[in-house]
Amino acid sequence: MADHNPDGDPTPRTLLRRVLDTADPRTPRRPRSARTGAQRALLETASSRRLSGQTKTIAKGRSRGARSIGRSAHVQARGHLEEQTPRTLLKNILLTAPESSILMPESVVKPVPAPQVVQPSRRESSRSSLELQLPELEPSTTLAPGLLAPGRRKQRLRLSMFQQGVDQGLPLSQEPQGNADASSLTSSLNLTFATPLQPQSVQRPGLARRPPARRAVDVGAFLQDLRDTSLAPPNIVLEDTQPFSQPTVGSPNVYHSLPCTPHTGAEDAEQAAGRRTQSSGPGLQNNRPGKPAQFLAGEAEEVDAFALGFLSTSSGVSGEDEVEPLHNGVEEAEKKMKEEGVSVSEMEATGAQGPSRAEEPEGHTQVTEAEGSQGTAEAEGPGASSGDEDASSRAASPESASGTPESLQARRHHQFPEPAPPPGAAVLSSEPAEPLLVRCPPRPRTTGPRPRQDPHKAGLSHYVKLFSFFAKMPMERKALEMVEKCLDKYFQHLCDDLEVFAAHAGRKTVKPEDLELLMRRQGLVTDQVSLHVLVERHLPLEYRQLLIPCAYSGNSVFPAQ
Amino acid sequence: MALSTIVSQKKQIKRKAPRGFLKRVFKRQKPQLRLEKSGDLLVHLNCLLFVHRLAEESRTNACESKCRVINKEHVLAAAKVKSRFLFLSKN
Numbered sequence: 001m002a003d004h005n006p007d008g009d010p011t012p013r014t015l016l017r018r019v020l021d022t023a024d025p026r027t028p029r030r031p032r033s034a035r036t037g038a039q040r041a042l043l044e045t046a047s048s049r050r051l052s053g054q055t056k057t058i059a060k061g062r063s064r065g066a067r068s069i070g071r072s073a074h075v076q077a078r079g080h081l082e083e084q085t086p087r088t089l090l091k092n093i094l095l096t097a098p099e100s101s102i103l104m105p106e107s108v109v110k111p112v113p114a115p116q117v118v119q120p121s122r123r124e125s126s127r128s129s130l131e132l133q134l135p136e137l138e139p140s141t142t143l144a145p146g147l148l149a150p151g152r153r154k155q156r157l158r159l160s161m162f163q164q165g166v167d168q169g170l171p172l173s174q175e176p177q178g179n180a181d182a183s184s185l186t187s188s189l190n191l192t193f194a195t196p197l198q199p200q201s202v203q204r205p206g207l208a209r210r211p212p213a214r215r216a217v218d219v220g221a222f223l224q225d226l227r228d229t230s231l232a233p234p235n236i237v238l239e240d241t242q243p244f245s246q247p248t249v250g251s252p253n254v255y256h257s258l259p260c261t262p263h264t265g266a267e268d269a270e271q272a273a274g275r276r277t278q279s280s281g282p283g284l285q286n287n288r289p290g291k292p293a294q295f296l297a298g299e300a301e302e303v304d305a306f307a308l309g310f311l312s313t314s315s316g317v318s319g320e321d322e323v324e325p326l327h328n329g330v331e332e333a334e335k336k337m338k339e340e341g342v343s344v345s346e347m348e349a350t351g352a353q354g355p356s357r358a359e360e361p362e363g364h365t366q367v368t369e370a371e372g373s374q375g376t377a378e379a380e381g382p383g384a385s386s387g388d389e390d391a392s393s394r395a396a397s398p399e400s401a402s403g404t405p406e407s408l409q410a411r412r413h414h415q416f417p418e419p420a421p422p423p424g425a426a427v428l429s430s431e432p433a434e435p436l437l438v439r440c441p442p443r444p445r446t447t448g449p450r451p452r453q454d455p456h457k458a459g460l461s462h463y464v465k466l467f468s469f470f471a472k473m474p475m476e477r478k479a480l481e482m483v484e485k486c487l488d489k490y491f492q493h494l495c496d497d498l499e500v501f502a503a504h505a506g507r508k509t510v511k512p513e514d515l516e517l518l519m520r521r522q523g524l525v526t527d528q529v530s531l532h533v534l535v536e537r538h539l540p541l542e543y544r545q546l547l548i549p550c551a552y553s554g555n556s557v558f559p560a561q
Numbered sequence: 562m563a564l565s566t567i568v569s570q571k572k573q574i575k576r577k578a579p580r581g582f583l584k585r586v587f588k589r590q591k592p593q594l595r596l597e598k599s600g601d602l603l604v605h606l607n608c609l610l611f612v613h614r615l616a617e618e619s620r621t622n623a624c625e626s627k628c629r630v631i632n633k634e635h636v637l638a639a640a641k642v643k644s645r646f647l648f649l650s651k652n
Contacts, residue, residue, distance in 0.1 A: 459582030462575075463612050470616035471631055473623060478633040483615070486640045490611055494604065495590035502594060509595040510587075515603035524610050531603075538609050540576050543602050559599065 016094045020087065460487050494518070512547075578605035615639055 467483045468475050501514040519525040524534060535547050549557050583601040587594070596604075618639030623631045 455582065455585070459579045459586065462579050462582070463608055466609065467612045467616045467619075470613045471620045472616075473620055473631050474629065475631040476633060479619070479631050479636045482633040482636040482640070483612075486615065486636070487608075487612070490608070491586055492590060494607065495587055495594075498587075499591050499594055508593065509597055510600050511597050512600055512603055515600060515607065519603075519607060519610075522607075522610075524607075534610070535603075535606060538613075539578075539602065539606055543578065543605075546599050547602055 013094050016090055020090065457484070460484050463487050497521075578602055580605070583608075611643075614643055618643055 461484075464480050464483050464487070468480065497518055498510045498514050501517050502508060502510045505511075505514065516525060516531045519531060519534070525531050532548050535544055539547070546559060549559055551557050578601070580601050583604050584596060587596050587601070587604070615636070619631050619635045622635035622638050623629075626632075626635070628635070
């Protein structure tokens with residue numbers, strides 16, 4: 001219909017259509033015809049079957065895909081033509097014009113003859129269907145194709161028709177018709193076929209699996225959020241792989257306790273950074289009363305500013321700073337924090353970032369520790385331990401990190417306790433000295449004890465890692481240190497026992513039998529569990545082959561017994 | 562040598578025995594004694610089992626105190642309990 005309207009006489013048709021529209025939609029065909037004839041949006045009610053048929057044809061012309069529908073509609077239309085009703089008369093009037101136009105679309109639509117041939121067959125079926133049940137279906141079919149000039153609409157109609165058909169339980173043979181009818185019904189009711197499509201469209205988002213809105217974790221932002229919200233109760237998870245940082249434990253603690261006089265900008269920046277890192281340590285030592293609320297509010301801002309510039313380390317540090325000032329002097333801390341915050345942000349952004357980044361791995365651990373320490377600030381015990389851990393981690397980090405980060409950390413350490421008034425000037429004076437001392441001794445010392453300690457500790461660290469692996473739980477640094485001591489003692493005892501056993505056997509060489517005896521005494525080897533069983537259980541294959549005598553080809557046993 | 566599979570931890574544990582380290586420790590402790598070829602492997606096995614038991618005990622202690630982190634107190638307590646095997650005097 002749309003085709004003819006522009007081509008034919010729009011006026012009479014439009015008028016008629018309007019009339020038809022106003023009329024009750026006796027059959028969906030009307031809407032179909034209306035659509036096909038004029039505008040798809042127009043849904044004529046009580047469309048005459050003739051009209052529907054014409055519209056169907058027109059619709060077919062429009063949408064080649066809807067040929068089937070068109071055919072059915074066409075057939076139905078023709079079937080309707082048989083009947084005489086006012087509507088049909090009106091439709092005939094309309095049809096006169098469209099008839100001419102029908103030719104055009106038909107001509108345009110090459111497969112006209114084919115559908116026409118089909119139409120008669122459908123006519124009959126349509127008639128029957130019309131009389132049977134849903135004459136509406138027929139018009140719907142016509143309408144459907146007409147409306148769905150573009151493929152989409154056709155599909156929509158089809159779908160809608162199918163849906164309605166399914167709902168209505170139309171016979172399969174009449175599906176196309178039924179679908180059309182159903183669609184026409186819907187269309188008549190609703191100007192568009194969108195309604196049936198809506199569920200589909202709605203279903204799409206439901207069916208479509210949206211990728212989980214996960215974004216890469218921004219550690220800085222994360223830490224910032226933590227601080228903003230509250231002192232999140234972090235777990236003292238020691239992510240730091242550096243096991244031992246004992247030597248410098250004491251020094252950082254001192255720094256923390258010392259109130260740092262506000263230094264100039266550069267120092268302030270470091271102070272702020274240092275405070276953050278150190279805050280957890282000293283703060284803990286000072287027994288933070290757990291008043292993070294006050295400082296958090298004030299320092300949160302600073303923290304935010306810092307966090308943006310800093311990496312996770314800085315954020316954690318800022319959080320720690322918040323904790324610390326709580327103890328010592330809220331006001332002082334706030335002031336200093338703010339002052340330093342500004343300077344710190346600048347400084348940090350420039351200088352601190354570099355070293356902080358270098359210390360990232362450590363910083364992360366520190367941050368985690370700091371957070372953990374913050375969280376446990378209220379709990380002195382764990383707080384202290386975490387503080388120590390932080391200090392130790394920091395101590396370790398300076399050692400491991402390059403000199404610059406160490407220096408920065410050192411500065412931070414003593415700059416950190418600004419808010420801590422009690423320590424006084426003495427501490428301050430000691431502060432500058434201590435960081436220097438801290439830095440100097442490790443270097444000369446390492447040359448000496450390193451050959452002895454480091455390999456020894458490296459070997460022990462292997463077992464310490466195994467310990468943490470077996471434990472399957474996060475551990476504190478102090479716990480790991482304790483494990484180290486235990487291992488040390490264990491080795492000593494082991495050697496003594498082996499010596500005793502070897503001497504008992506009159507040998508000066510410790511043999512596997514001595515080892516077995518030792519394990520038997522320990523209760524690991526029993527009559528039920530033999531040494532070989534343990535060897536198989538816990539040692540890798542290469543070692544098993546070395547330990548357990550196995551027979552090989554050539555009547556040889558390895559290892560030889 | 563052989564790398565353990567990642568059971569429940571993110572880091573991989575090397576099950577290689579630090580044979581040099583063990584030998585050095587034994588030599589430092591008892592220079593007059595000699596350790597046999599495969600002896601250090603058994604020593605390593607012993608260490609593994611010791612550490613394993615200690616970790617289990619520490620984990621039990623931590624779980625009993627309902628801490629999600631193993632504290633050094635847990636480790637100390639575990640060592641004291643298990644010291645009867647090795648240590649003449651408790652730590």
